[in-house]
Amino acid sequence: MSKPRLAGKVCLITGAGSGIGQATARLFASEGANVIVADVDDRGARSTVASIRKKDGDAVAEHVDVTDEQETVALANKIAKRFKRIDVLFNNAGISGVGDVLETEPDLFDRVMRVNVRGVYLMSRAVVPHMIKQRSGSIINMSSCIADIGLARRVSYAASKGAVLSMTKSMQVDVAHHGIRVNALLPGTILTPFVERYLKESYKDPEEGFASIRKRQLTRELGRPEDVASAALYLASDESRFVMASGLVVDGGVTGAK
Template sequence: MDVLFNNAGIAGVGAVHEIEEDTWDKVVNVNLKGVYLPSKYVIPHMMERRQGSIINMSSCVAEIGLQRRSVYAATKGAVLALTKSMQVDYAPYQIRVNALLPGTILTPFVEGYLRSAYDNPDEALNTIKSRQLSEQLGTPEDVANAALFLASDDSKFILGSPLYVDGGAVFGKMA
């Protein structure tokens, strides 16, 4: 095993006072435990070989917050913190641990969400785009290319780092 890509996530919608405890627990179990469990069982093999690259999917929301996504932001922030701690623990074994922090990626899920949650999906899409410096949404290929970079030897000197794939959302126009 050379590369582990921990890509788990569900959203959970609501401010803290609105989220039911079972929803909170489900999001934590998927988003955080979905990184912990694969890592727990793959890392010993990487330690034995003294090499490996682990890529944890966080989110730019971990850095900037997002209205009514408190549990999602909390778990993706925890993934980022976990990534940094894992890097400290496993650097002596030449295992690199980094995080991807994507912004909104135009996927069939996002397209379906826009159609089901908004009266005017095109207007909602334009609002989301306007938050980013690029004024565009990312593509699955954008995230895949970033993951391939972190998995490759081209990133051999990148350890414990967040890699933003967000069209400038973190540094953009969220106000």
């Protein structure tokens, strides 16, 4: 039997109580990682951990609000104390924001930027010192294919995911000489509670919304959380050792087919 792809690696995943983060936590654990399932939603985090332990995987649930500096620092220090290292940080936690420039209230704009951008910055700032000490690490930042394409009524969300992609490239330049890699994931539409909520909020008839999103994909199907988890696994593992500052698109052809 081949060696698990993340054998012995300590992997912190934010927003791992639901959707893509949850699928990634399960996949990483099945590949031998020690997974820290961090979320502001404690119930979600505990349920992810329970499903991993059922399959004899290693995972612990931790509370974090990624917008809170003290919480991010406390979490990083706690993990480093317990596991002596942090090999992978997957900055996955994020929220959506629907609206064009006129519909988007300043409060919503600020909230989306706070979670999606400040959250990535703060969690990275808390973890990087530990990665510098061990002279290795892989940071994966959750962007979106919307960073590359225009999509209607997504002013706040698009701004946040574009910022994450730019921050990824800049961070990579700064930390490369410490043996740390920083890459971004750019998923298309993935069927998670996030998208189910969006369909309900944005369309009078969610079925009609679902059909129009399916039409955008070359696959004619939405992606699954596991499709993104597999890409995250590659970026987390040493197989991607030569991959730096990249934006890996996982979108059923939406971007490339334009």
